[in-house]
Amino acid sequence: MVMKGARIVLEALAREGCEVIFGYPGGVTLPIYDSLYDHHIRHILVRHEENACFAAEGYARSTGKVGVCMATSGPGATNLVTGLVDALMDSIPVVAITGQVPQNLIGRDAFQEADTFGITRSCTKHNYLVKDVNDLARSIHEAFHIASTGRPGPVLVDITKDVLLSQGMYHAPGPIHLRGYKVSLEGHAGQIKRAAQMIWEAERPYVYAGGGIVASGAAEELREFAEVLEAPVAETLMGLGSLASEHPHCIGLLGMHGSYAANMGISNADLLIALGVRFDDRVTGRLEAFARHAKVVHVDIDPAEIGKNRHADLPIVGDVKHVLGRLNKLLAETKGTEGRAKAQARARWMEQTREWRQLHPFSTAYSDTEIKPQFLVREIDRVLGGNAILSADVGQHQMWAAQYVRFKRPRQWINSGGLGAMGFGLPAAIGAQCGNPDKLVFALIGDGGFQMSLPELSTIASYGLPIKIVVMNNGCLGMIRQWQELFYNKRYCAMELDSFPNCELLAAAFGMKGRTIDKPQQVAEALHEAIEEPGPYLLNVKVTPEENVYPMVPAGGAVNEMILDTPAPVEVGD
Amino acid sequence: MLQLISLLVENKPGALMRVTGVLSARGYNIESLTVARTLDPELSRMTIQAEVEAAIRPLVIKQIQRLVNVVQAVDLTDTQAVCRELMLVKVRVSDEMRAALLKEAEVFRARVVDAAPGAYTLEATGASEKLDAFLEMMRTYGEIEVIRSGAMAMPRSTKENKRVTTKGKDLRKVSV
Numbered sequence: 022m023v024m025k026g027a028r029i030v031l032e033a034l035a036r037e038g039c040e041v042i043f044g045y046p047g048g049v050t051l052p053i054y055d056s057l058y059d060h061h062i063r064h065i066l067v068r069h070e071e072n073a074c075f076a077a078e079g080y081a082r083s084t085g086k087v088g089v090c091m092a093t094s095g096p097g098a099t100n101l102v103t104g105l106v107d108a109l110m111d112s113i114p115v116v117a118i119t120g121q122v123p124q125n126l127i128g129r130d131a132f133q134e135a136d137t138f139g140i141t142r143s144c145t146k147h148n149y150l151v152k153d154v155n156d157l158a159r160s161i162h163e164a165f166h167i168a169s170t171g172r173p174g175p176v177l178v179d180i181t182k183d184v185l186l187s188q189g190m191y192h193a194p195g196p197i198h199l200r201g202y203k204v205s206l207e208g209h210a211g212q213i214k215r216a217a218q219m220i221w222e223a224e225r226p227y228v229y230a231g232g233g234i235v236a237s238g239a240a241e242e243l244r245e246f247a248e249v250l251e252a253p254v255a256e257t258l259m260g261l262g263s264l265a266s267e268h269p270h271c272i273g274l275l276g277m278h279g280s281y282a283a284n285m286g287i288s289n290a291d292l293l294i295a296l297g298v299r300f301d302d303r304v305t306g307r308l309e310a311f312a313r314h315a316k317v318v319h320v321d322i323d324p325a326e327i328g329k330n331r332h333a334d335l336p337i338v339g340d341v342k343h344v345l346g347r348l349n350k351l352l353a354e355t356k357g358t359e360g361r362a363k364a365q366a367r368a369r370w371m372e373q374t375r376e377w378r379q380l381h382p383f384s385t386a387y388s389d390t391e392i393k394p395q396f397l398v399r400e401i402d403r404v405l406g407g408n409a410i411l412s413a414d415v416g417q418h419q420m421w422a423a424q425y426v427r428f429k430r431p432r433q434w435i436n437s438g439g440l441g442a443m444g445f446g447l448p449a450a451i452g453a454q455c456g457n458p459d460k461l462v463f464a465l466i467g468d469g470g471f472q473m474s475l476p477e478l479s480t481i482a483s484y485g486l487p488i489k490i491v492v493m494n495n496g497c498l499g500m501i502r503q504w505q506e507l508f509y510n511k512r513y514c515a516m517e518l519d520s521f522p523n524c525e526l527l528a529a530a531f532g533m534k535g536r537t538i539d540k541p542q543q544v545a546e547a548l549h550e551a552i553e554e555p556g557p558y559l560l561n562v563k564v565t566p567e568e569n570v571y572p573m574v575p576a577g578g579a580v581n582e583m584i585l586d587t588p589a590p591v592e593v594g595d
Numbered sequence: 596m597l598q599l600i601s602l603l604v605e606n607k608p609g610a611l612m613r614v615t616g617v618l619s620a621r622g623y624n625i626e627s628l629t630v631a632r633t634l635d636p637e638l639s640r641m642t643i644q645a646e647v648e649a650a651i652r653p654l655v656i657k658q659i660q661r662l663v664n665v666v667q668a669v670d671l672t673d674t675q676a677v678c679r680e681l682m683l684v685k686v687r688v689s690d691e692m693r694a695a696l697l698k699e700a701e702v703f704r705a706r707v708v709d710a711a712p713g714a715y716t717l718e719a720t721g722a723s724e725k726l727d728a729f730l731e732m733m734r735t736y737g738e739i740e741v742i743r744s745g746a747m748a749m750p751r752s753t754k755e756n757k758r759v760t761t762k763g764k765d766l767r768k769v770s771v
Contacts, residue, residue: 143616201605201666325660
């Protein structure tokens with residue numbers, strides 16, 4: 022079919038199942054917008070391109086489908102960069118379409134020209150510069166293929182304006198074959214068999230589950246695995262929800278702000294079964310001390326992750342869903358052959374992790390007169406009951422949410438894990454709500470991150486997205502304050518946020534409901550009011566500023582050397 | 596010791612930048628790099644020598660191999676590989692030394708590619724160490740100017756190299 026390049030873009034997007042584009046138009050992408058005028062794909066006009074990419078991520082993270090964002094050349098494309106890196110770090114499938122100046126102007130410092138292809142090379146899994154309309158459809162279909170297969174990630178397609186305007190053929194794509202791109206899903210049968218042996222030989226097995234479980238849809242396989250094995254399962258920030266928080270084997274978050282049980286467990290385990298994880302420094306702390314008694318079975322679809330940070334005694338390159346499926350079968354067949362002694366040792370081990378959980382549960386800080394931030398998050402958890410999508414920003418509130426909020430399944434927890442990009446939470450909630458129009462979407466954001474993404478209130482108002490925004494307002498950059506308190510002698514610097522807009526007026530200015538609360542007795546009632554409101558709701562919660570996230574493993578410390586509570590004041594000599 | 600990397604890369608714009616980006620992002624300096632098309636016009640062969648600590652080398656290979664445009668990435672550092680370099684040397688030589696210089700060049704199997712009054716341009720190929728030695732010799736004849744191509748490497752067809760495979764392919768079977 023002969024059509025204009027701009028139309029080919031939409032045709033290819035539609036064929037890939039794209040329902041919504043998060044974007045911001047500009048001079049060179051106008052031909053696409055002209056085609057969008059009478060096309061069924063929905064366009065959400067965000068207020069900043071960075072948020073277009075975050076929204077596409079929110080959509081992708083909550084639905085498992087590829088998120089699509091679009092920006093114009095020059096500033097539009099450069100504004101996408103933070104979102105692209107965020108998607109790369111967390112392995113989120115995003116396709117970004119950018120316009121480029123016409124070919125005859127490339128390299129001539131044209132208006133709104135930037136070397137998008139060069140700038141985004143290291144921010145994406147792969148990128149394209151399309152200079153021929155006959156390459157256009159193939160490039161977009163390849164972009165979706167690359168973004169969504171193997172280890173997912175962002176792919177950018179930069180298209181010159183003359184290509185968008187010229188006539189070309191649209192061919193439906195055949196099977197995509199890329200010479201340099203091979204994905205091995207299955208996992209080596211021999212290695213899987215050896216893994217089963219190692220598992221039955223272990224007395225203190227420990228499952229370290231990450232974003233790979235979510236990406237491959239292996240939650241069911243993980244549950245089965247944990248139950249056959251009767252081992253504790255700790256989750257990374259990206260893996261929250263991969264095993265239901267209420268499941269008796271789930272011991273919650275591990276790492277820098279992980280639970281006492283999870284961090285003690287990993288330090289005492291004799292076998293670490295690492296599933297779709299990358300041994301991030303926020304998980305491992307000091308690498309030499311990490312899981313020092315454990316042999317490691319590492320399953321990952323990306324061969325470059327094997328042995329990157331921690332030597333794998335048994336590497337398995339493959340899709341964790343496939344691998345666990347086969348491993349579960351083997352384990353079910355061989356269960357009981359390991360002998361009573363091993364089984365008893367494993368039962369004692371499970372009992373030990375339960376004791377650790379009881380010994381140091383997460384803080385239950387409460388005050389009658391002021392709202393403790395921990396109390397706010399516990400109340401959110403209680404009111405939501407594991408039934409909502411929760412999008413978090415970055416900082417203390419994110420860590421408390423990761424500790425306290427229970428999830429029933431993957432893709433309920435949306436956060437910027439690897440990059441830790443402030444300003445992520447609100448636009449990601451927009452994407453999540455667009456992808457899940459019938460679900461309750463909460464955005465829990467600090468007062469810092471909220472002010473980074475404030476313009477998106479306008480997007481939420483425009484489209485009437487019923488997002489419930491809870492600002493955990495401590496009047497400062499809480500995590501900065503915490504580090505300055507603990508590691509910089511309380512020399513507080515550049516952490517105060519002392520002018521926060523009047524929430525009621527701010528919400529009213531965007532035509533939405535807003536409210537500020539500062540008493541613990543108001544929390545539950547205000548949360549219910551937000552949920553019952555049919556439209557968006559902005560809830561500003563004033564919380565105690567001097568609260569720290571514990572447990573905490575200081576950067577570079579060993580994970581079992583946690584700070585469990587605020588240390589007693591130390592005299593600083595002069 | 597330098598890491599010696601041999602790559603089979605799709606012959607596409609940006610492919611070179613992607614590969615060198617893996618090294619430059621870590622602050623590794625590239626000592627030499629050669630690229631040219633293979634028999635299959637869609638592919639290029641690259642040979643890179645870079646300053647990479649031994650412990651990181653396997654990771655560098657995997658991260659390069661992960662690139663969509665890279666068909667094959669092999670670490671030839673500790674393997675038996677044929678490694679050659681091309682060099683052009685212009686030597687300013689006095690008339691009375693010309694004959695001696697040509698004789699010396701013959702020892703190194705260097706060829707004269709240009710002759711002018713007062714100067715010869717010689718072409719030499721070989722292992723980098725041999726070229727270094729040749730250069731030292733040429734210096735004694737007069738002022739020199741040098742251009743070197745950087746190393747090109749090809750694995751030897753030995754039993755051991757059968758194990759040097761990437762992306763499921765035997766290196767020797769990719770005849771490009």
